[in-house]
Amino acid sequence: MLPFVALLVPAFYARAEPALFGFPFFYWYQFAWLLATSGLTALVYRATR
Amino acid sequence: MSATEPSRLPIDPIAVGVFLVMFAAVTILGFFAARWRRGDLTQLHEWGLAGRRFGVAVSWFLIGGDLYTAYTLIAVPAAVFGTGAPGFFAVPYTIIAYPIMFLVMPRLWCVSEKHGFVTPADFVRARYGSAPLALAIAITGILATMPYIALQLVGIQVVIAALGFTGTGLAADVPLIVAFLILAAYTYSSGLRAPALIAFVKDAMIYIVILVAIAAIPLRLGGFAHLFTVAQAHFAATTPPTGSVILAPKAYWSYATLALGSALALFMYPHAITGILSASRVDVVKRNAVLLPAYSLLLGLVALLGYAAIVAGVHVTKPSDALPALFAALFPSWFVGFAFAAIAIGALVPAAIMSIAAANLWTRNIYKAYLKPDATDAEEARSAKIASLLVKLGALAFIIWVPTQYAINLQLLGGIWMLQTVPAIVVGLYRRWFHHRALLIGWLAGMLSGTALSFSQGVKPTLAFTLGTYTIAPYIGLDALVVNLIVAAALTPVFDRMGAPRHADSTLAADYAAA
Numbered sequence: 001m002l003p004f005v006a007l008l009v010p011a012f013y014a015r016a017e018p019a020l021f022g023f024p025f026f027y028w029y030q031f032a033w034l035l036a037t038s039g040l041t042a043l044v045y046r047a048t049r
Numbered sequence: 050m051s052a053t054e055p056s057r058l059p060i061d062p063i064a065v066g067v068f069l070v071m072f073a074a075v076t077i078l079g080f081f082a083a084r085w086r087r088g089d090l091t092q093l094h095e096w097g098l099a100g101r102r103f104g105v106a107v108s109w110f111l112i113g114g115d116l117y118t119a120y121t122l123i124a125v126p127a128a129v130f131g132t133g134a135p136g137f138f139a140v141p142y143t144i145i146a147y148p149i150m151f152l153v154m155p156r157l158w159c160v161s162e163k164h165g166f167v168t169p170a171d172f173v174r175a176r177y178g179s180a181p182l183a184l185a186i187a188i189t190g191i192l193a194t195m196p197y198i199a200l201q202l203v204g205i206q207v208v209i210a211a212l213g214f215t216g217t218g219l220a221a222d223v224p225l226i227v228a229f230l231i232l233a234a235y236t237y238s239s240g241l242r243a244p245a246l247i248a249f250v251k252d253a254m255i256y257i258v259i260l261v262a263i264a265a266i267p268l269r270l271g272g273f274a275h276l277f278t279v280a281q282a283h284f285a286a287t288t289p290p291t292g293s294v295i296l297a298p299k300a301y302w303s304y305a306t307l308a309l310g311s312a313l314a315l316f317m318y319p320h321a322i323t324g325i326l327s328a329s330r331v332d333v334v335k336r337n338a339v340l341l342p343a344y345s346l347l348l349g350l351v352a353l354l355g356y357a358a359i360v361a362g363v364h365v366t367k368p369s370d371a372l373p374a375l376f377a378a379l380f381p382s383w384f385v386g387f388a389f390a391a392i393a394i395g396a397l398v399p400a401a402i403m404s405i406a407a408a409n410l411w412t413r414n415i416y417k418a419y420l421k422p423d424a425t426d427a428e429e430a431r432s433a434k435i436a437s438l439l440v441k442l443g444a445l446a447f448i449i450w451v452p453t454q455y456a457i458n459l460q461l462l463g464g465i466w467m468l469q470t471v472p473a474i475v476v477g478l479y480r481r482w483f484h485h486r487a488l489l490i491g492w493l494a495g496m497l498s499g500t501a502l503s504f505s506q507g508v509k510p511t512l513a514f515t516l517g518t519y520t521i522a523p524y525i526g527l528d529a530l531v532v533n534l535i536v537a538a539a540l541t542p543v544f545d546r547m548g549a550p551r552h553a554d555s556t557l558a559a560d561y562a563a564a
Contacts, residue, residue, distance in 0.1 A: 023273055030141060030144070034140070034349065035342075037144050037147065045338075
């Protein structure tokens with residue numbers, strides 16, 4: 001459920017700094033959660049199989 | 050829609066040649082698909098769900114090709130090109146959709162496999178024993194799917210125009226009509242196998258195009274940091290600013306609620322459920338919830354190409370032309386032809402699956418439920434094949450004679466409508482607490498209030514509320530869903546107390562878990 005909280009409150013991440021490889025925080029934060037969400041889902045899948 | 054701009058590039062023979070070759074190859078594949086994993090295509094579950102035989106890889110391509118449509122690949126960068134950060138909501142939306150899929154869809158797959166359900170309305174019928182409620186679910190699905198198919202045609206139209214084919218009147222639409230007749234013919238003969246096989250080619254092409262574009266374009270234009278800086282300056286140059294690279298505080302609510310509402314609606318869409326139900330095992334569904342976000346990564350990168358189009362200074366009359374114009378400006382002809390073919394083929398896969406899904410709903414929940422209850426399996430399949438043709442012809446006629454904006458508006462309303470099936474389907478997968486009549490009235494309340502609110506805003510997705518000094522603008526689909534849930538929850542005890550009978554539930558608790 002972590003991704004829901006992390007992504008559905010834009011106030012957490014609607015900022016430019018800190019930038020990463022030229023990507024403002026707003027963008028790389030969301031890309032990072034994309035990978036994290038997939039990873040968390042995989043963990044749950046393993047744990048419940 | 051034949052209003053194309055007069056000032057177009059001349060027809061580029063190499064680009065057109067590559068485009069036609071790719072398109073022809075895919076057509077052959079579409080007809081060949083009937084023989085792939087051969088089944089008896091006179092059975093509805095064989096034609097419309099490909100016999101529920103798809104493994105992890107095929108499902109990944111099929112569902113990915115189904116959800117990330119050509120229209121999406123054009124509309125998302127167009128939104129970023131036009132407004133900046135608000136257009137990026139598609140990324141959180143397509144991230145949080147997958148935990149929802151992981152939780153909910155295995156239950157639907159299990160109960161559907163056990164009872165031979167082909168559509169979500171089949172499930173609702175069995176769960177609540179109510180044909181009218183199932184009809185409501187089926188009609189919602191068909192209504193929301195039709196404009197979505199029409200928008201896939203817009204995707205094809207945009208690239209055909211960008212290839213240089215222009216004309217006036219009906220002549221301008223000839224390439225589109227040809228493309229669509231081909232699609233209709235192989236969907237009719239091969240069913241769901243056709244888009245599944247084509248999805249391999251389509252997704253491979255799209256991945257190549259996007260990865261090349263993402264590697265090459267920022268380099269050509271001075272790096273990602275430069276893209277963001279120039280785009281910000283571009284938005285700030287007008288007063289009031291036309292957009293922003295970082296989301297503005299007043300857009301927080303709409304950004305978050307659009308992402309959540311769209312994610313909830315996504316797996317209610319008939320074409321998404323058709324993709325899920327064609328999986329061979331429940332494990333396939335769960336693994337795909339882990340693997341499908343790869344497409345969201347792609348979508349996020351494509352979205353950023355909207356900024357690249359700003360930096361490249363493309364001049365377009367409609368934002369939807371931004372991406373094709375960017376490609377035409379920066380790449381050699383053969384690659385432009387390849388990229389445009391990828392987008393056009395990318396439109397055919399979801400259009401085929403959507404028409405199959407709508408046809409399944411028609412056949413199971415209207416034709417068989419009301420018109421011909423004693424229909425045989427062969428009659429069911431034949432009815433679905435004919436319905437798939439009619440649905441597509443309707444979409445084609447719509448796009449030729451009605452302004453494109455209507456299709457866009459209807460698709461937006463479609464998302465609001467699909468959300469109104471959440472109480473019956475999602476809640477129904479867990480509990481049978483709601484009374485079926487309360488659900489039906491709740492659905493009606495949600496449909497009417499959502500449609501009315503959207504029209505009151507000039508067919509916009511959000512509605513602003515002022516709470517004291519604070520203004521929020523949440524997604525209307527969620528507002529209507531709240532109305533829907535409140536009505537259904539309030540009326541359930543009323544109907545129960547009145548003694549309105551509940552029908553038998555033909556599913557068992559054990560049916561929802563993997564065997």
